[in-house]
Amino acid sequence: MLDKIIKFSIKNKFIIGLMTLALIIWGTWSASKLPIDALPDITNNQVQIITLCPTLAGQEVEQLVTYPIEQSVANLPDLEELRSISRFGLSVITVVFDDKVNIYFARQLINEKLKEAGEKIPKGIGTPELAPVSTGLGEIYQYIIHPKKGSEKKYTAMDLRTMQDWIVARQLYGTPGIAEVNSFGGQLKQYEVAINPDRLIAMGITIPEIFSALESNNENTGGAYIDKKPNAYFIRGVGLIGSFEDIKNIAVKNNPNGIPILIKDVAEVRLGSAVRYGALTYNGQVDAVGGVVMMLKGANSANVVSLVKEKMKTIQKSLPADVIIEPYLDRTDLVNRAISTVRNNLLEGALIVIFVLVLFLGNFRAGLIVASAIPLSMLFALGMMNLFGVSANLMSLGAIDFGLIVDGAVIIVESIFHRISLTQLQDGKTKLTAKQMDETVFESARRMMNSAAFGQIIILIVYIPILSLVGIEGKMFGPMAQTVSFAILGAFLLSLTYIPMASSLFLSKKIAHKKNISDRMMEFFQRIYTPLLEKAIRVKWYIVGITVALFLFTSFLFSKMGGEFIPTLAEGDFAFHCILSQGTSLSQSIETSMQASRIIKSFDEVKMVVGKTGSAEVPTDPMPPEATDMMIILKQPNEWKRDISYEELADEIMEKLEVIPGVFFEKNQPIQMRFNELMTGIRQDVAVKIFGENMDTLLAYANKVNSVVQNVEGATEPSVERVAGLPQIVIKYNRTQISNYGLNIEDINHIVSTSFAGGGAGVVFENERRFDLVVRLDSSHRNNIEDVSHLYLPTANGTQIPLSQVAEIKLELGPAQVSRESGKRRIVIGFNVKGRDVQSVVTDIQNQLDEKVKLPEGYYYTFGGTFENLQAASKRLLVAVPLALALIFMLLYFTFTSFKQATLIFTAIPMATIGGVFALMIRDMPFSISAGVGFIALFGVAVLNGIVLVSTFNQLEKDGMTDILERIREGTKMRLRPVLMTAAVASLGFFPMAFSHGAGAEVQKPLATVVIGGLITATFLTLFVLPLLYLLFSKKRKSKKLNVKPVALILLLVIFGLQFQTAEAQTPVKTITIEDAINTALKNNLELQSQQLNVQSSNILKKSVFELPKTDVNFQFGQYNSIRNDKAFQISQNIPFPTYYSAKSGLYKAELEGSQLQKQASTNEIKAQVKYWYYQIIYLQNAQIQLMSLDSMYNNFVKAAALRYSTGETNVLEKTTAETKRGQLLQLLKQNEAETQTAYAKLKSLMNTGEDFKLRDTDNLQPLTISNSFDTTLIANNYSLKVLYQQTLIAEKNKKVEKAAALPDFTVGYFNQSLIGTQNVDGLDVFYDGSKRFQGFNIGIGVPLTFFSNAARIKSLDYKRQALQKEADNGKLILQTQLQSAFLLYNQNLSQYNYYKSTALPNTDIIISTANVSYRSGDIGYLEYLQALQTAAEVQLSYLQAISQINQSVINIQYIIGN
Secondary structure, eight states: HHHHHHHHHHHHHHHHHHHHHHHHHHHHHHHHHOOBBBSOOOOOEEEEEEEEEEOHHHHIIIIIIIHHHHHHHOTTTTTTEEEEEEEEEEEEEEEOTTTSSSSHHHHHHHHHHHHHHHHHTTTTOOOOOOOOOTTTOOEEEHHHHHHTTOOOOTOOOOHHHEEEEEIIHHTTEEEEEEEEEEEESSSEEEEEEOOOHHHHHHHHHHHHHHHHHHEEEEOOOEEEEEEETTEEEEEOOOOOOSSSHHTTTTTEEEEETOOEHHHHHHHEEHHHHHOOSSSETTTTTEEEEEEEEEOTTTTOOOHHHHHHHHHHHHHHHSSTTTTEEEEEEHHHHHHHHHHHHHHHHHHHHHHHHHHHHHHOOOOHHHHHHHHHHHHHHHHHHHHHHHHTTOSSHHHHHHHHOOOHTHHHHHHHHHHHHHHHHHHHHOOOOBBBBBBHHHHHHHHHEEEEEEEEHHHHHHOOOHHHHHHHHHHHHHHHHHHHHHHHHHHHHHHHHHHHTTHHHHHHHSSBBOOOOOOOHHHHHHHHHHHHHHHHHHHHHHHHHHHHHHHHHHHHHHHHHHHHHHHSSOOOOOOEEEEEEEOTTTOHHHHHHHHHHHHHHHHHHSTTEEEEEEEEEEOOSOOOOOOOOOEEEEEEEOOEEEOOSSSOOOOHHHHHHHHEEEEHOOEEEEOOOOHHHHHHHHHHOOOEEHHHHEESSOOHHHHHHHHHHHHHHHTTTTOOOOOEOOSEEEEEEEEOOHHHHHTTTHHHHHHHHOOOOOOTEEEEEEEEEEEEEEEEEEEOOGGGGGHHHHHHHHHHHEEEOOEEGHHHHHGGEEEEEEEEEEEEEEEEEEEEEEOOOOOSOOHHHHHHHHHHHHHHHHOOOEEEEEEEEEHHHHHHHHHHHHHHHHHHHHHHHHHHHHHHHHHHHHHHTTHHHHHHHHHHHHHHHHOOOOOOOOHHHHHHHHHHHHHHHHHHHHHHHHHHHTOOOOOHHHHHHHHHHHHHHHHHHHHHHHHHHHHHHHHOOOOTHHHHHHHHHHHHHHHHHHHIIIIHHHHHHHHHHHOOOOOOOOOHHHHHHHHHHHHHHTTTOOOOOOOOOOEEEEHHHHEEEEEEEHHHHHHHHHHHHHHHHHGGGGGGOOEEEEEEEESSSSSSSSEEEEEEEOOOOOOHHHHHHHHHHHHHHHHHHHHHHHHHHHHHHHHHHOOOHHHHHHHHHHHHHHHHHHHHHHHHHHHHHHSSOOHHHHHHHHHHHHHHHHHHHHHHHHHHHHEEEEEEHHHHHOOOEEEEETTTTOOOOOOOOOGGGGGGGGGHHHHHHHHHHHHHHHHHHHHHTTSSSEEEEEEEEEEEEEETTTEEEEEOTTSEEEEEEEEEEHHHHHHHHHHHHHHHHHHHHHHHHHHHHHHHHHHHHHHHHHHHHHHHHHHHHHIIIIHHHHHHHHHHHHHHHHHHHHSSSSHHHHHHHHHHHHHHHHHHHHHHHHHHHHHHHHHHOOO
């Protein structure tokens, strides 16, 4: 098929020319329509819910607002993350959805849930609202409004804010692509009724009465109309407030004399401003007003900014002449710098590639033909980008290497040159006819098209795994993979059509060849290369061995190399985060930030400094009043007077700012800071998140973590989230007093809120503008805690009392902020990384935290920020990279149909890896996702030259060259030029990118560095190591037979073994301790051996993760194409979606951990059982001794009773009773002995031993001790509980496997068949027999149609996980109860033991000795004697039993807590 396309292109040059012209027009038009931005928008799919509740503290905001909303939205489908911030007067909840969810559908879902949540939020507290539909790249245009120099005093902050809200913002609304215009700074204008409390008391007026009067006297109404022919007169009552006088003359009520009391009698009516939670400063000189234009998600930033700028020109005219709008952050600046970097890199790369092509080909026309494929393939890529909605940005255009793109064209044109020279040598011709030229071009192109096509297909395929990346790295590198794929696809199509056409049309037909600079250069290279190759062949084993050793050494170096997510992009501006101590007032924050701004502005490189303190009215970026973001806008680098780098300038600014005491500064960049906060909820690069319940505990452990992070090299000064220390005036109500005065808390709260925060009593219209009418105390009566205490409340009987009569008012420090994530409270310790890579810094911190900080039960920590992204991306690359390698190998195998040759070419990849790793190390770059993508791209490029060289060796072998060495010499000589040329154009094309210093070059450098370094070593492999491996692989080696006679050896071993047969000697019974018993049981117990086999089974099962389904191999024979018998061979392989393997790996890992925990649980249980029976045996043996001692006493008693009976001193009753009591004791002895034997058998069974043993220290029964006191956290180490929670995790992993199984499968296949019969070839009938084969490939995708079945299984597994979670939680409660009961029982048994040891036991010896003497002397009778013996026996046995009970309690406690 490819041959037909090439032939058609050569024959129909005019049609191909028209198609090329159409491509130019289409590509140019698409370029004009392409959306342009600096970076891909990597913000996750999120919706912010903002609730303003100005009267509530942080704790109440969490309880009354945040928690109900979280509960309502927690079960939404495709929810990935839920986090929130609750602070004084504000709740911000961020809901992150899966990227596949439409953002408007997500907002609709949340809106529905907010209706449910609204019913749970108390009335009047606040209404949840959704933030604008924008993203991390949404802040495209930021500006300030300020008077011109000389007019600063003419306009107040209130005037400027009113202009912003009612002139600037209103005209910007409606601009296509704008989501929101967020105003910042200034004073929000209000009509304020400032109440004088002294006048209120004097005139007997209450605040609610003022409210009622204002609300009742501020409305318009209508009375329909009067029909009075010929007119209709409409009735309109005008009662809206329009001026200060209208407000002042509103009557509140009449005094006892009937005289009305007006508003002006008790309050001052004036212009006021809303309570400010944020402010804006400009160059540290003025309290300014500004705005932030938020772009709609998915809009074209360049177009939107252009529209905003156009609109700003109109808006500027509507403002006073001495007020100007000055932008300070304009996205187009960064976009232009980034696109300029891309443009320069592409242009320089193209020029370098053209120069190299002309230099190697030695023909200007040929060089231009190949070079012309560069802009054409670029135009094709731009057209496809527009078609698929890929924006033009630093990442999508930044990885295009024109040398890589034109590889196919290079191979074809070089082959045409080679064939023309052969034609000259064979026929002696000097000029080709047009037909001969066409034939020459066709034969050359046809011959090399397979190599060129397969090379380009391989490069295309290695980019497919990059498309499998998801999340941030998927959005960052997906467009790059798409664009490169489009460009290579375009180059491939051009190689089939345009290149053969242009070569046939434009290349010189004169074949008289003169030596040019290219030939002389290649002769020079041949003179160097040929002797080096000969030497290499002589020492081939050494070179191959050194290469392998070098690869192993590189692998070791790579394992020690650090890692980071994506190199930080230098945006050209700074964003310094300034934090003061907790509870700092807004005015103090403004003053400090202005001082810092003035210091920063003193640097000549700084253009302006804009400080944003606190949060705006729409708090999409919720900051407390003590925090300030200072946007430092820099001049263009070419305007800098000093030779200083971007980083050095930042360090100098930080150093100068250290003169301000008590302030924490943190360096960042505007877009980067916004991205970090929106993506992870934090501003820094890395954060340690501690999760738990109690805020005080969280803060205590956060400070410990903070001290650990401070001592780690590479981590900047860490910042602990400010969660406590907010000064609060707390009003604690006395409910008894409130009831006595007939008041209720709701009314009191309303009065407090109105007096200090201000309460809205309506609105005042100024034409279209509307301003709130607010009632509050005048400023002189709301300055301190005394004013709160003296606030007067109206009582039921008409009198007024101060607030201090019904409440205690005092200053306290309270929570400043409550942060939650996934439904749990958390605290963050954030820091940036400087001078080191993220991976190594986090590893050091993890190791130190594990060693120094032990968290209590229920508390745990995770790492967030870019490290979290790095880990996620690395896991995906662990799937993507092996998949790319597997696809490359599969294609190589299909190309050469030889496992040996495919492996031979595949060795280019480890050689390329060597160069890539060393290049990164030489340039002191850590491994990043950019570098990882570079490695993936490198793997495809690295095998191209190998394909060309091995194809030449095979062709020479077919041509009859059987000598391997001769084949290698001739093949390398023929292919030295294309090998060097393809390597040179591919690597040199990346040179501008690798050494660029433009905006955004930081992201591209690792990628380019890896490809350049890798291609250097890959070229060495192609020219030296690959021929040597080809030589070694092609040799037939004879195996040497070992002359071994094993029969004699076996006989010798048998005889030797017989000599060691000895008579078995009788061994003494072994004495064991408790430790010996436990160790033997753990070694021999069959249950534990079974559990160990389960662990080994799970461990082995992990190795089956990457198992491919069975390969289908089919052979077909018969009349399936014609009457003749044809033969066909097919092979196909089904490949599951890559995420299936990662999910399966996670499941197997969880199952392995489950098996290990189950083994630990069984171990714990076996140890407890061994201890139980061991100490039970000791107890029984001690009881046996005690019973035998009593038996001897009873025996003496029986003899004495018999003697007294025989002498007639007593009757038969005493004798019979004594014998009966002794008989009972003998039964007790037998029972005790039987229990001892049972316990012995149980212990022996647990130990699984056939040997007899005896216990040590059996005559010394002592109580066990325990060092722990009762604490429910002790059950954290209980392995049975861990097993339950692990089962929950396994269920979750099962669900992920099921989800992954529902994703599409891929199928690749190859077929080879005969088509016996006559085929029409170029108008001639040619007979094809069975030896001429037809082959092809197929690639497919399998999509599950019955997706609902998978959804049902996933839902079922989710229910199972929830059930297991509940079961685990229930198990935890049961264990806590058991532990509590065990400690109670232990304490009871310990008390009993202490009594027997200290009191009862010492009396026993006295009782027995006294009873013996008294009975023999006749002082007591047999009943008294018998009673004394019984008492002594019971005390001694109870003492032993108390010790036994203590031991069993201790063993039980140790079992529960996992010791």
